[in-house]
Amino acid sequence: MAWNHLRNLNRISIHRILHHRFQPLVNARFFSDAAASLPQPQPKQPSPPSSLKDNELAKFAAISDTWWDSEGPFKPLHAMNPTRLAFIRSALCRHFKKDPYSAKPLEGLKIVDVGCGGGILSEPLARLGATVTGVDAVEKNIKIAQLHAGLDPETSTIEFCCTTAEKLVEEGRKFDAVMALEVIEHVADPAEFCKSLAALTIADGATVISTINRSMRAYATAIVAAEYILHWLPRGTHQWSSFLTPEELVLILQRAGINVEEMAGFVYNPVTGRWSLSDDISVNFIAFGTKSSNNE
Amino acid sequence: MNRVIKKTVLNVGALKIPRKYFSDEAVKVAGSTVGEVSNEHEKKQIISKIIPQHDIAIVGGGMVGMALACFLASMSMTKQLSVAIIDSNPALGGSLHNRKEDPPDPRVSTVTPASISFLQDAGAWKYVEQNRHAYFNIMQVWDYTGLGYARYSARDVNKDFLGCVAENKVLHNALLSCVKDSDFKTTIYPSRLSSLTLNSSSMSMVENTTSKEPPSAQGHGAKLQLSDGSSIYAKLVVGADGGKSHVRELAGIKTTGWNYSQNAIICTVEHTSENVCAWQRFLPTGPIALLPMGDKFSNIVWTMSPAESTNRKSITEEEFLKDVNYALDYGYGPHPTSTLSGTRDMFSWFKTDATISTNDFFEIPPKVTRLASERMVFPLSLRHANSYASKRVVLIGDAAHTVHPLAGQGVNLGFGDAFSLSRIIAEGITLGTDIGEVNLLKKYEAERKSANIMMMAILDGFQKAYSIDFGPFNLLRAAAFHGTNYISPLKRSIISYASGEQKFPIFL
Numbered sequence: 001m002a003w004n005h006l007r008n009l010n011r012i013s014i015h016r017i018l019h020h021r022f023q024p025l026v027n028a029r030f031f032s033d034a035a036a037s038l039p040q041p042q043p044k045q046p047s048p049p050s051s052l053k054d055n056e057l058a059k060f061a062a063i064s065d066t067w068w069d070s071e072g073p074f075k076p077l078h079a080m081n082p083t084r085l086a087f088i089r090s091a092l093c094r095h096f097k098k099d100p101y102s103a104k105p106l107e108g109l110k111i112v113d114v115g116c117g118g119g120i121l122s123e124p125l126a127r128l129g130a131t132v133t134g135v136d137a138v139e140k141n142i143k144i145a146q147l148h149a150g151l152d153p154e155t156s157t158i159e160f161c162c163t164t165a166e167k168l169v170e171e172g173r174k175f176d177a178v179m180a181l182e183v184i185e186h187v188a189d190p191a192e193f194c195k196s197l198a199a200l201t202i203a204d205g206a207t208v209i210s211t212i213n214r215s216m217r218a219y220a221t222a223i224v225a226a227e228y229i230l231h232w233l234p235r236g237t238h239q240w241s242s243f244l245t246p247e248e249l250v251l252i253l254q255r256a257g258i259n260v261e262e263m264a265g266f267v268y269n270p271v272t273g274r275w276s277l278s279d280d281i282s283v284n285f286i287a288f289g290t291k292s293s294n295n296e
Numbered sequence: 297m298n299r300v301i302k303k304t305v306l307n308v309g310a311l312k313i314p315r316k317y318f319s320d321e322a323v324k325v326a327g328s329t330v331g332e333v334s335n336e337h338e339k340k341q342i343i344s345k346i347i348p349q350h351d352i353a354i355v356g357g358g359m360v361g362m363a364l365a366c367f368l369a370s371m372s373m374t375k376q377l378s379v380a381i382i383d384s385n386p387a388l389g390g391s392l393h394n395r396k397e398d399p400p401d402p403r404v405s406t407v408t409p410a411s412i413s414f415l416q417d418a419g420a421w422k423y424v425e426q427n428r429h430a431y432f433n434i435m436q437v438w439d440y441t442g443l444g445y446a447r448y449s450a451r452d453v454n455k456d457f458l459g460c461v462a463e464n465k466v467l468h469n470a471l472l473s474c475v476k477d478s479d480f481k482t483t484i485y486p487s488r489l490s491s492l493t494l495n496s497s498s499m500s501m502v503e504n505t506t507s508k509e510p511p512s513a514q515g516h517g518a519k520l521q522l523s524d525g526s527s528i529y530a531k532l533v534v535g536a537d538g539g540k541s542h543v544r545e546l547a548g549i550k551t552t553g554w555n556y557s558q559n560a561i562i563c564t565v566e567h568t569s570e571n572v573c574a575w576q577r578f579l580p581t582g583p584i585a586l587l588p589m590g591d592k593f594s595n596i597v598w599t600m601s602p603a604e605s606t607n608r609k610s611i612t613e614e615e616f617l618k619d620v621n622y623a624l625d626y627g628y629g630p631h632p633t634s635t636l637s638g639t640r641d642m643f644s645w646f647k648t649d650a651t652i653s654t655n656d657f658f659e660i661p662p663k664v665t666r667l668a669s670e671r672m673v674f675p676l677s678l679r680h681a682n683s684y685a686s687k688r689v690v691l692i693g694d695a696a697h698t699v700h701p702l703a704g705q706g707v708n709l710g711f712g713d714a715f716s717l718s719r720i721i722a723e724g725i726t727l728g729t730d731i732g733e734v735n736l737l738k739k740y741e742a743e744r745k746s747a748n749i750m751m752m753a754i755l756d757g758f759q760k761a762y763s764i765d766f767g768p769f770n771l772l773r774a775a776a777f778h779g780t781n782y783i784s785p786l787k788r789s790i791i792s793y794a795s796g797e798q799k800f801p802i803f804l
Contacts, residue, residue, distance in 0.1 A: 071734075078735060079735070082727045082729065085727040086726075086727060089726070089728075103374075103726075123730070124729060125728060126728070127728035127729075127730070128728040151516060152516050152730065
């Protein structure tokens with residue numbers, strides 16, 4: 001349907017935006033009860049299941065289907081995912097000298113997905129062989145991600161934590177590659193955020209950031225079309241002023257000790273409904289950088 | 297309880313309530329009492345021991361199903377997948393005896409150059425060449441009105457051959473040998489699919505976490521229950537089980553189409569000398585095709601009304617052979633006039649190549665001297681699945697589409713499907729996608745559906761055009777046919793399209 005395609009045109013970080021959308025869908029009060037009373041859904045907990053927890057888990061599970069329902073509100077993100085992965089896969093293989101013809105080229109790499117949402121990026125990375133840690137500041141998303149990833153033995157090894165990049169830095173965690181896709185436009189202080197990302201990356205490791213350009217075209221599609229005309233997102237979801245231009249991103253990454261080596265854009269073809277990688281960075285773009293080995 | 301599950305879960309869409317229902321049942325089947333830790337644990341252990349997990353389950357190990365296995369085996373990205381093939385045909389497990397001395401089987405297929413190149417790339421074609429097969433580079437098509445004929449030659453498109461005719465069992469065995477020779481992990485389940493459940497919903501996870509078992513103990517993906525009582529899990533179920541596909545039915549995919557009021561008789565016949573050309577003559581009741589098979593054998597595919605077909609099946613051999621020769625030669629109407637007479641002048645300036653070669657003359661097909669196999673009759677129909685993919689299920693080959701045999705395209709469309717699906721699966725694995733994900737499967741559907749529908753429409757058009765016997769229309773039809781023979785670019789286009797080299801029949 002045409003409107004569906006137009007909705008895809010906004011190319012916003014849907015998973016971050018739509019968690020705001022979830023609140024109207026689900027009784028917030030209900031979920032705050034759930035968060036308090038639920039034990040972590042680890043299989044080894046010996047506490048016997050009560051009917052209330054079953055109920056809550058069940059409703060929780062109902063929401064997770066929507067997140068992972070590729071025809072649902074997250075459809076644009078699902079559509080864009082293979083394109084992002086193509087870029088990440090080729091950039092990581094090249095940097096870490098991995099065999100791109102292998103079915104699990106990222107074997108042996110420790111990757112953190114900052115702002116993982118429902119785990120849409122984390123799962124494919126795990127299937128490609130990486131050891132993945134997914135973090136998100138929203139507890140709901142972590143639960144959703146855990147539930148879904150647990151279904152496939154290949155992805156059930158992903159470690160999901162409800163935390164922030166800064167807290168991980170405090171814990172002293174280090175990763176071979178740090179992913180922060182569609183996150184930085186929602187962060188209060190992008191420069192500090194980049195410093196945290198850099199601190200999480202080992203020396204000569206990789207950092208990948210994707211976001212939306214602060215261009216007129218992005219204003220027209222992401223703000224005006226998506227929020228005001230088509231009402232795909234609640235108004236005020238994105239602040240155009242908090243978008244970063246590629247030059248700004250490169251600069252703040254450089255100040256954090258990360259050297260941007262590759263950049264690409266995502267373009268959407270409304271006729272075929274497919275995303276593809278291109279040199280056009282005027283709306284959505286992704287940057288691949290490496291941490292210089294002398295900086296610590 | 298099992299039967300209840302089978303019946304309730306056919307719609308695997310967004311309905312949560314049935315899913316919860318059956319996943320309750322699925323778990324209850326595993327352990328009769330829910331909540332007792334040790335019992336549950338034991339039962340789950342047993343389940344995880346006896347239910348094997350595969351990446352792909354190909355239901356139907358025929359030519360197209362095995363072609364998919366073969367293509368997957370030949371690509372580095374997919375050859376580590378574990379594949380289950382569900383087919384009760386004993387030929388799959390047994391030894392592959394296929395000697396040249398075997399009498400020719402009447403079931404043959406014409407393989408187009410495009411399909412040949414797919415099979416060559418996968419390393420299966422060399423096995424076909426070791427057995428009876430026949431390349432042909434000329435094809436003559438005419439009808440009973442005597443108003444025109446067309447001779448297509450591989451030289452028109454600068455190729456060596458228009459296609460190759462091989463018995464289905466030769467093709468099948470070649471694909472089997474190819475898969476067996478590679479180190480591709482295939483497990484053959486000599487049984488039939490009885491039901492399909494998709495228990496990958498989070499609802500079943502709820503049961504799991506409350507029973508304190510690691511989720512990986514339960515299978516991932518679709519659960520296939522087989523007729524011999526065993527079950528397997530697979531991330532992707534491929535329906536390659538033919539026109540009456542059970543997988544398609546279980547997945548709830550509807551079809552569109554109609555039955556042709558025609559049956560086809562097929563048999564193998566022998567000549568006194570080798571037949572090197574493919575012949576097709578459109579008769580009032582349907583086309584008769586004579587396809588070379590090699591070793592002086594040819595295959596006959598004769599389409600006619602159901603009454604005639606039952607009649608022709610039961611008459612004696614001599615009478616049948618007489619009928620065949622009559623149909624191919626002087627029966628129902630005159631021979632079309634050769635190029636040397638008047639009709640050519642009108643079109644001669646279209647032809648870029650002005651030389652008259654002997655190949656352009658109308659030829660009478662070789663006489664059929666002996667019937668070399670039994671006569672088989674099949675009803676013909678046109679069927680197309682409304683969608684090729686749903687969650688964790690995808691259809692290829694006849695399960696997705698059946699066509700009229702008049703242009704020998706049926707199995708070639710199937711090979712095209714298998715090739716396309718194998719590439720899409722490889723792409724999915726490259727990007728870490730779950731291969732049962734609908735988005736990925738829809739990419740395959742988008743790629744193949746348009747091509748298949750176009751071919752089906754054209755074939756159906758031919759079938760309908762040739763089923764009308766009305767003077768002025770016959771002339772019109774003959775003129776159009778004449779045009780295709782003499783307008784070189786159009787002729788080349790038609791040959792390329794029928795060979796599978798070109799995606800669309802018009803000049804694109």
